[in-house]
Amino acid sequence: MNHAAEWEAARSQVAAWREQGKTIVFTNGCFDLLHPGHIDYLGKARALGDVLIVGLNDDDSISGLKGPSRPINPLSDRKCMLAALKAVDLVVPFAEQTPLELIKTLLPDILIKGGDYTPEDIVGAKEVRDNGGHVSVITFVDGHSTTALIKRIQQLG
Template sequence: MESKDKIFTLSNLQDQLQAWRAQGQKIVFTNGCFDILHLGHVDYLEKSRQLGDRLVLGLNTDASISRIKGPSRPLQDEMSRARVMASLLFVDAVVLFDDDTPLELIKAVQPDILVKGDDYAIENIVGQDVVTERGGEVKTVPLVKGYSTTNIVKKIENQQNS
């Protein structure tokens, strides 16, 4: 399987989710921008996948990242980011979403487990009510301290300015 085979449209993802559920597999969902892949991302996604059988990654589109983080982001286009994320062994599906939050995507995916980093309080995680109302779980995983795309960008800018 090539990494691009793990990049889904929402309708294709629905078919894949149905097949996984028919096999009794537990679906884990998380989301993010993943603009520059770093150790923090890898550790977070690996830990997220360990919570279930399949990891679905909601990936912000370029437009949604620009609205959220400003016009200088993203640094990489959405298809580049999607291919990089899909290449990871522990990511089973990547699906792009254009909203500012993943709420509608979470409603469509109906994951068994919704995961975010431990910098979020569970009650503040978007979609937690949707998942818990249908008997799913919402969990946080510990983040590797000191790793963020923003910090990497600042470090590069500081080196260029010195």
């Protein structure tokens, strides 16, 4: 799927935020079934700057990463739910396996990834740092994952 129009709108929005002197934070993910771990993570990411952009894997991208049974929720639903969160200022879908091209397009001030990554292993870290930005890792809340939630639902069925 081509997300060119959404990327162009995002680039314009980022330029406007930069003119206002805002610190732009970027993170990405699938966010297939929203759970408290996602909410905690996105809140912590947003607290590191003035605005939070979420790069959102599109459906084909998720299927390629997680298998043919995923995503559970289509892109339009996932985008709607993320955009409704007070921590999230902008949701931008991408079709690639990684958000590298989107990160290179938007060049956020702060790049965040959750989990057990090291900053050096985060896709787009070099590009953000080369542009004067920072890269950070936020630890996930234990006990919350989409995979675990799917398994729980399957056990109930």
